[in-house]
Amino acid sequence: MNKIIVVNQPSRWFWDIPGVEVVSSRRYLSDEKYSKLKNVRIFNLSNDYAYQTRGYYVSLLAEARGHKVIPSVKNILDLKERSLVKSVSEDLNELVQKSLKKIRSKEFVLSIYFGKNVSNQYSRLTREMHKLFQAPFLRARFVHNGDKWEIYSVRTIPFKEIPEHHLPYVQTFAREYFGRKRYEFVRKDKHLYELAILTNxxxxxxxxxxxxxxxxxxxxxxxxxxxxFITRDDYNRIPKFDALFIRETTAVNHYTYFMARRAQSEGLAVLDSPDSILKCANKVYLSELLNGAKIPTPKTVVLSSDNPKEADKMGYPCVLKLPDSSFSRGVVKVRNREEFRTKVREMLKTSDLLLLQEFMPTKYDWRVGVLNNEVVFVCKYYMAAGHWQIYNWNSPKKSDVEGNFDILDPQKAPPQVLDIALRATKLIGNGLYGVDIKVVDGKPYIIEINDNPNIDSGVEDGLLKEDLYKKVIQYLLDQINHEVARQWGDAKLNE
Structure with a gap:
């Protein structure tokens, strides 16, 4: 497997590690060469992993390209979740107390480089911390509350902030780090089916x-x-359930993702899974994924401050999208260069990358509902009155905010629409998805894939009625049964 280290400034990377290529984050994101590579492991050592920075996008697009990346986007986001850090502190309590019992100060900072510390006495603690937060460079801050030590925070360390006297150790650790396997949580067996439905x-x-x-x-x-029915306030109660079904709008930098992640780590059946949220919630990721699979989409360009003139090549009008836009929010049509420049300047304050797409006007969009690689509903969503999108949130009339719809028997829908929807969702997983498709001159184009599609009474259930709801719940129960059977098999093998 090819190994690539991604850093902000390769000129400052002075280690020669055999068989490892070092490239800048800018080049990895923009050079077509790297989007086509296969069988690659990416070590993302960017200075900043904050949401929608270049470091964040290195990991996001690496996953879209099928590259094995450390840290993954899930690991990056876990570091920001205070509740998850607190949970880890409780899980590692005995080890933390044992490892830090000789520390006399009220605060202690532990640097973790590729799962190790320069002092061997903390080797077990650093190893366990790295299993949970798989980033190459970590800084864990511990605080003594008067009774015991607690993990206060876990953050990434920019390469430039590593103390000079630690660098020889880090070089040694780096050589050992390549090939390190990941670890997964294992859930204890349960017998009762308890379903939590997350709503807002x-x-x-x-x-x-x-x-x-x-x-x-x-x-x-x-x-x-x-x-x-639970809400965001029930985060700490998630382990008591067997399954979590999310029925509110999901986003990556949002508690819905963290609750899905917590549920998955506890072994619950989850819909939407954190993987699906990650892959569907960011349109930059989807663009890269669909393009790599040669699935038709509107002509698309990833925009940054480096290529502001791309709209002139695309032509006007065109569409600008924030990567995590949903329900037509964060999506704007620009009619000329002046509007384009104004909107790009405004939107780049929110995200380092934007999506620029050709404008494809149609009377309606197809929505194909897919569950476990099976089409479960097909709808036509018509554009809102006098508008170019399904939703017009600025409409003065409440009745004109949303367009009309038609529900169709999948057998009567165009086969090419169903085919492209199934091809696209197989790239994401086997959960519940809503695929938005435009058909222009008889050819279907994927607009986006939603990880938590609308299922409203009187709309998407118009054909299957209660059977649609049963299919979704049965899918979750099948996941529970599969996990129980796996654990039962493991237990029998160990007898």
Whole structure:
């Protein structure tokens, strides 16, 4: 497997590690050569992994390209989640107390380089910390509360901040680090089916309306589940359930992702899985993924401050999108160069990268609902009255905010629409997805893939009725049963 280290400034990287190429983050993101490489392991040593910075996008696009990357985007986001750090502190409590018992100060900082520390006495603690937060360079801060030590924070260390006297150790650790395997959490066996459905009662446009939520709960109860609707305040209660079903709009830099991540780490069946949220929530990732699989999309360019004139090549009007836009928010049509420059300047304050797409006007978009690689509903979503999108949030009339719809029997939908939807979702996983498709001159184009598509009573359930809700719940129960069977098999093997 080819190994590539990505850093901000290769000129400052002075180690020669045999068989490893060193490139800049800018080049990795923009050079077509790297988007086409296969069988690659990426070591992302960027100075900053903050959401939507270049370091963040190195890991995000590496995953889209099928590259093995450390740290993954999941690991990057885990470092920001205080609740997860607190949970880790509790899990490692005994080891933390044993490792730091000789420390007399009230605070202690532990530097972790490729899972190791310059002092061998902390080797076990650094190894366990690295299993949980797999970033090459970490700084863990411990605080003594008067009774015991606690992990206060875990952060990445920019390469430039590594003390000079640590560098020889880091070079040795780096050589040993390549080829290190990942670790996964294993969930304890449970017997009762308890389903948590995450909702936000205050959300203006949730993925399921009240009647649909009631239908999900009724279907789950008929299939033998205890159902509880939970909110973001129930983060610490997630381990008590067997499955988590997210029915509010998801985003990566958001508690919905962290709750999905927590559920997955505890071994719950999860819909939407954190992997699906990561892959679907960012349009830059989807563009790279679909392009690599040669699945048709509107002509697309990834924009940054380095290529501001791309719209002139695309032609006007064209469409600008924030990477994590949803429900038509963060998506704007620009009619000329002046509008383009104004909007790009404004949007680049939010994200280092934007998406520029050709404008494809149609009367309606196709929405194909896919569950476990099977089409479960097909809809036509018509554009809002007098608008170019399905939603017009600026409409003065509430009745004109959203366009009309038609529900179709999948067998009567164009085969090429169903085919492209299934091809696209297989790149993401086997969960529940809504694929938005435009058909122009008889050819389908993927617009986006949603990880938590709308399932509203009176709309998407128009054909299957209660069977649609049962299919979704049964999928979650199958995941639970699969995990129980796996653990039972493992237990029998160990007898």
């Amino acid at each position: 009662p205050k959300e203006i446009a949730p993925p399921s309306n009240k009647k649909a939520l009631e239908a999900f709960a009724l279907a789950a109860e008929k299939l033998g589940c205890y159902v509880e």
